[in-house]
Amino acid sequence: MADLWEYRWLLFIGTGRTIALGLCGLVLALAIGLATAAARIGGGGLARRLAQGYTTFIRSVPDLCMMLLLFFGGQTLLNHFGVWTGWWDYLEINAFVAGAVTIGIIFGAYMAESFRGAHGSIPRGQFEAAAAVGMTPAQTFRLITLPQLLGYALPSLGVNWMVLLKTTAMVSVLGLQDLVYFATSAGRTTRNPFAFLIAVMVIYLLMTAVSQWVLARLERRYTRGRMIRS
Amino acid sequence: MTLAAPDPVADLWALIAAFSADRSPIDFALILTHWPMFLEGLGNTLLLVLFGLSFGALIALPLAVLRWWRIPVASQLAGAFVYVFRGTPLLVQAYLIYYGLAQFEVVRDSPFWIILREPWWCCAIAFTINSAAYQVEIYRGGLDAVPRGEIEAATAIGMTPGMALRRLILPSALRRCLPMLGNESIFLLHGSAIASMLTVIDILGAGRKLNAEYYLAFEGFLAATVIYMALVWAITRVLARVERRTMRHLHPLTR
Numbered sequence: 001m002a003d004l005w006e007y008r009w010l011l012f013i014g015t016g017r018t019i020a021l022g023l024c025g026l027v028l029a030l031a032i033g034l035a036t037a038a039a040r041i042g043g044g045g046l047a048r049r050l051a052q053g054y055t056t057f058i059r060s061v062p063d064l065c066m067m068l069l070l071f072f073g074g075q076t077l078l079n080h081f082g083v084w085t086g087w088w089d090y091l092e093i094n095a096f097v098a099g100a101v102t103i104g105i106i107f108g109a110y111m112a113e114s115f116r117g118a119h120g121s122i123p124r125g126q127f128e129a130a131a132a133v134g135m136t137p138a139q140t141f142r143l144i145t146l147p148q149l150l151g152y153a154l155p156s157l158g159v160n161w162m163v164l165l166k167t168t169a170m171v172s173v174l175g176l177q178d179l180v181y182f183a184t185s186a187g188r189t190t191r192n193p194f195a196f197l198i199a200v201m202v203i204y205l206l207m208t209a210v211s212q213w214v215l216a217r218l219e220r221r222y223t224r225g226r227m228i229r230s
Numbered sequence: 231m232t233l234a235a236p237d238p239v240a241d242l243w244a245l246i247a248a249f250s251a252d253r254s255p256i257d258f259a260l261i262l263t264h265w266p267m268f269l270e271g272l273g274n275t276l277l278l279v280l281f282g283l284s285f286g287a288l289i290a291l292p293l294a295v296l297r298w299w300r301i302p303v304a305s306q307l308a309g310a311f312v313y314v315f316r317g318t319p320l321l322v323q324a325y326l327i328y329y330g331l332a333q334f335e336v337v338r339d340s341p342f343w344i345i346l347r348e349p350w351w352c353c354a355i356a357f358t359i360n361s362a363a364y365q366v367e368i369y370r371g372g373l374d375a376v377p378r379g380e381i382e383a384a385t386a387i388g389m390t391p392g393m394a395l396r397r398l399i400l401p402s403a404l405r406r407c408l409p410m411l412g413n414e415s416i417f418l419l420h421g422s423a424i425a426s427m428l429t430v431i432d433i434l435g436a437g438r439k440l441n442a443e444y445y446l447a448f449e450g451f452l453a454a455t456v457i458y459m460a461l462v463w464a465i466t467r468v469l470a471r472v473e474r475r476t477m478r479h480l481h482p483l484t485r
Contacts (some may be wrong), residue, residue, distance in 0.1 A: 060462035061455050062423035065434050069455055072441075073448035162317075169319035173427065180322060187329065194330035201318040201326070208317040 003190040004199055010186055011196075014179035015203055021099050021178065022168045022207075026161060028104025033111025040112065041119055042137070051112065058109035064170050070102040071174050095176040102174075103167060110160045118153035119145065151222035158215040165207055169200075179203060257446075261453045264440055268453060271436030272461075274350070278432065279419050282357030286418075289362035294369035295395065308366060315363035320421045324356035328428050349428040361418050368410045372403035405476050412469035416462060423458075433457050 004011070039051035058066065075093050082088035122145065130140040172181035183200045187193025243259075250259040261268075293308040315323065331337045331346055345351040376399050384394035426435035437450030474481075 057459070060459045062420040062434065062458055064423040064426070065437075065451060065454050065458060068434070068438075069448055069451040072451060076447045166319040169321045170424070180319075180325075184325065184329070191333060194326070194333055197322055197326040197330045200322050201314070204318045204322070205314065 001195070003186070003192045004195055007182075007186040007190070007196070010182045011179065011199060011203070014177070014182035015207075017096075017177065018168050018179040019207065021096065021103070021171060021176070022161075022165050024096075024100035025103030025107065025164055025168070028100060029107035029111050029160075029164065030157075032104055032108025033115055036108060036112035037115035037119065038141075040116055055109040055112050058106055059113075063106050063167050064173070066106050067099075067102045067170060068173065070105060071098050074098070074102075095171070095174050099168075099171040099174055099176050099178075103164060103171075106167070107160060107164045110163070111157065114153045114156035114160060115149060117156060118149050118151075121152040122148050151219075154215065154219045154222055158211070158219075161211060161215070162208060165211065166204065169204075256449055256452065260444065260446075261440065261449055264436075267431070267436045267439060268433065268457060271431050271433040271454075272457060274425070274430060274435070275419070275422050275432040275461075278350075278353055278357055278425060278430075279415065279422050281354045282361045282418055282422070283415055285354075285358040286361030286365050289358065290365035290369055291400075293362070293366045294373060297366065297370050298373040312363045312366050315360055316367075320356065320360050321424045321427065323360055324353055324424055324428055327356050328352040349425075349430050353422075353425040353428055353430055357418060357422060360421065361414065364414050364417070365411070368407050368414060369403065371410070372405075372407035373399065375406050376402050408469075408473050408476055412466075412473070415469075416465060419458075419461065419465070433461075 036051045036054060039047040040055075043051065061069075071093070075091070075098075078091055078093070079088075082091060126144055126148075127140060130144050135143070168178065169180045171178055172184070179200055183196040184193065187196040190196075243262075246262065247259040250257045293311070296304045297308050299305070327346070328349060337343060337346060345355075380398060380402065381394060384398050389397070422432060423434045425432040426438055429435070431439060434451070434454045437452075437454035440446065440450035440453070441448070
């Protein structure tokens with residue numbers, strides 16, 4: 001306990017970094033997921049095929065493996081590109097940015113499936129009605145699809161967020177000094193890794209609990225339209 | 231004079247080696263010559279996942295029944311176990327078992343130390359516990375889905391609760407769980423990649439070792455990715471077939 005108190009600021013900073021990373025990853029994943037789902041539902045043949053390939057590829061490879069491949073492979077690819085075009089010699093990607101981007105790319109595939117499933121839950125008649133009153137596809141998306149999509153997708157997006165949050169524990173392999181990184185190094189220094197790892201588990205459980213509370217509230221808010229008024 | 235027999239494997243190999251040497255940015259020949267390492271990795275990954283799944287099931291089944299019967303204290307304890315191990319990263323759980331337990335002298339002096347000092351066994355234990363937590367919820371869902379009428383029928387013909395569970399409810403529930411168990415096996419396969427962070431040579435571990443030995447940036451990861459993809463593809467195929475077989479009584483007769 002005394003060890004934990006001594007290193008409390010390190011744990012605090014690590015937690016902040018992990019949360020920031022998770023949230024940045026979430027925003028990217030939602031954006032990528034929405035775009036991919038749109039391509040799969042309403043895109044042309046090529047876009048549909050590409051989106052499907054992306055989701056299948058990402059979802060069949062472990063996230064840790066994907067993270068390492070995207071980070072080191074992406075960096076190599078970027079530098080080859082820089083040399084080839086002559087725009088830059090050597091670029092070192094910031095670990096935080098790399099972590100957030102790889103998490104975004106990985107979970108974008110899962111989010112896309114959630115959005116696609118949610119889109120399937122919207123009654124078909126509504127799209128026909130929208131077309132019948134003369135809405136353009138863009139209008140239909142903005143006014144009919146999007147407001148309901150969130151309500152239908154939220155439970156599954158919530159599950160994805162919980163998995164994403166736990167995946168942030170792996171970014172320490174990319175050299176990012178996150179909660180797990182600080183906890184393991186403090187554990188090594190104090191020769192008390194057990195206490196620090198238990199602390200990490202408690203912090204993750206707290207983050208999960210808060211997420212569950214927020215998600216329950218959001219769900220209530222976004223499914224209000226479907227509730228039966230008494 | 232005899233002509234040498236055509237050897238397609240050697241020809242293909244020469245082609246790959248030449249391509250790797252002068253054109254490709256990725257050294258395919260190097261990856262292919264290290265196939266025994268990747269085979270070892272594949273073996274370790276499969277063993278660890280099978281270990282975790284089967285021993286996880288052994289722990290999870292009784293816990294799920296406790297949860298389903300709502301036995302006062304035991305049910306809450308099982309619930310807490312599920313909450314803790316589903317709510318924390320598998321990596322941290324594995325670290326806790328490998329690095330965390332080793333700091334206590336009691337553990338180091340105990341007969342379990344032969345197991346707990348080996349990264350492989352620590353991974354196996356972590357995967358078992360983690361998978362057990364997920365499987366409890368799967369089995370409980372399956373048990374909840376058993377129609378009340380079936381249970382009442384069992385009671386009506388005089389089965390004891392234990393007998394009804396063994397002969398009727400569990401077979402019925404387990405069959406319903408199969409699709410979810412298939413998902414869980416793929417999740418655990420994905421999770422098993424963290425074994426490489428505890429220095430175990432699993433599929434990803436073989437890739438990391440290759441990178442480290444030859445100062446490569448990502449070739450090893452690429453090879454690991456391809457192996458994982460093939461594995462997941464094969465598992466989904468097998469699972470679909472198993473599911474069709476066990477659910478046969480629910481399908482309409484064709485032909």
